[in-house]
Amino acid sequence: MVVNRMILNESSYFGKGAIQEVANEVHKRGFKKVLVVTDKDLIKFEVATKVMDVLEKAEINYEVYDGIVPNPSIEDVQAGVKACQAAQADCLVAIGGGSPIDTAKAIGIIVENPEFADVISLEGEAGTGKPALPILAVPTTSGTAAEVTINYVITDTKNHRKFVCVDPHDIPVVAFIDSDMMMGMPKGLCASTGMDALTHAIEGFITKGAWEMTDMLHIEAIEIISHALRDSVAGDQDGREKMALGQYIAGMGFSNVGLGLVHGMAHPLSAWYNTPHGVACATLLPLIMDYNKEFTGEKYREIAIAMGVAEAAEMSLSEVRDAAVQAVKQLGIDVGIPQSLAELGVKEEDVAQIAEDAARDVCTPGNPRDVSVEEIIMLYKSML
Structure with a gap:
């Protein structure tokens, strides 16, 4: 039980x-x-x-x-x-x-x-x-x-x-x-923290510890955040009001069930390079979503529907999983998130040690797909 x-x-x-x-x-x-x-x-x-x-x-x-x-x-x-x-x-x-x-x-x-x-x-x-x-x-x-x-x-x-x-x-x-x-947040901070909130919602939704009550919170947070973030970054007061609520709802969920590999891999980047946490999470999120997609059942369909992906309900499971990943990637691009780890100053010679740190991170075991140090190295290198 x-x-x-x-x-x-x-x-x-x-x-x-x-x-x-x-x-x-x-x-x-x-x-x-x-x-x-x-x-x-x-x-x-x-x-x-x-x-x-x-x-x-x-x-x-x-x-x-x-x-x-x-x-x-x-x-x-x-x-x-x-x-x-x-x-x-x-x-x-x-x-x-x-x-x-x-x-x-x-x-x-x-x-x-x-x-x-x-x-x-x-x-x-x-x-x-x-x-x-x-x-x-x-x-x-x-x-x-x-x-x-x-x-x-x-x-x-x-x-x-x-x-x-x-x-x-x-x-x-x-x-x-x-x-x-x-309201005083500059655009870059607004974008990175907003994408961090989306990461919380998505990782909390697919983590091994997820259950009905937290699923309810996370899918609502995904919908609010994905529809409000662009306006929030543009400085719209209503957008920031909605983001304030969306990120809180996500927190209600993930605090109680944990996160996953995005956070596990993001934490060492902040420690090694002083990368802002939200930027590290946002840059890694589409990559790790793609890595996890075969281990998430129908949940990517729910993510795609919440984000407003057209015809997500009718797509095949393979198609809708890719569509969910692409929707998240496009949102990051639209709000100015870096698309490579090289932009964050990550050095290839550091990757092996960073991967060891990521494997030991308390968030990593919650990932829906088990991961080895060698796979984490591969994932980091694929984004350099």
């Missing part, structure tokens, strides 16, 4: 202006001191300051830790833990994309579970004993869904690797999905 588990936020707020509820949640939960976790650019461009203004208006005491960088490192987390302890904060307000929210998760876990202060011991399912310091998450990108997942990713810079942590104790207690916070 298979027992499936669903873990979601305690509360979530959706829509323009949702960040106004941050102060109400802080007061309602009795928090006295907030540590805002964000990055310097979000402060510089007055994105994070929108939330800080809400805190100030409500006379909520807070301090800021803005030492977050893309692909946050062990050292970034440890500095954040020190900042949290120095501030004597009793909650975290994480503002940003996956990097600030992931860092906040690690900070919150370690503050309450100091035996994991080395950070590296959190890899995989660490078995922490206590919930993280409460996290209120405000995403500023439409992609990672970090605000609703039990996963976070940290970079071990010394060993050129990213590691995934999976912990029900790290999920933010409240999420605020406000498209106004996402």
Whole structure:
């Protein structure tokens, strides 16, 4: 008998202006001191300051830790833990994309579970004993869904690797999905994070752990994202509103069933070359979809129908699988995603070691088709 588990936020707020509820949640939960976790650019461009203004208006005491960088490192987390302890904060307000929210998760876990202060011991399912310091998450990108997942990713810079942590104790207690916070995204970031969201939805839909409830979420997310992403990248407010919802729905699903080889192969690229995670996923997605297609039953037909592929319902299974892959590839081309790993700076001499890292990644075993290191090498090289 298979027992499936669903873990979601305690509360979530959706829509323009949702960040106004941050102060109400802080007061309602009795928090006295907030540590805002964000990055310097979000402060510089007055994105994070929108939330800080809400805190100030409500006379909520807070301090800021803005030492977050893309692909946050062990050292970034440890500095954040020190900042949290120095501030004597009793909650975290994480503002940003996956990097600030992931860092906040690690900070919150370690503050309450100091035996994991080395950070590296959190890899995989660490078995922490206590919930993280409460996290209120405000995403500023439409992609990672970090605000609703039990996963976070940290970079071990010394060993050129990213590691995934999976912990029900790290999920933010409240999420605020406000498209106004996402309007400042440049086109490139909007495209890469949006394609990351599509990757979450597609990988979650075909992963070995998928089941009826997550299938329902993922197919809806695929439909929303594939129809809204082009408009979102063009800067359309309605498109960004829909993307904010689509990426969250995808997160509700994949957080509970895992991902696959796209993420397994993308994580080492970020660790080795500092490639933005969404770009790495988006570049690899059509290739790995094609690799997996014979192991997915009728699911590519459902993907094709959700993406609006003409006559997908009447095509043969072979035809519709190819059509689904092509629809995803064309979407990536339309929003400016690189179509080769050479464009990401990948070097052929590094591929063997990168493939070893990908094979060990926690996401890889969820792939619907089992894969060897030799096959991963072949896949990387086919995109150089």
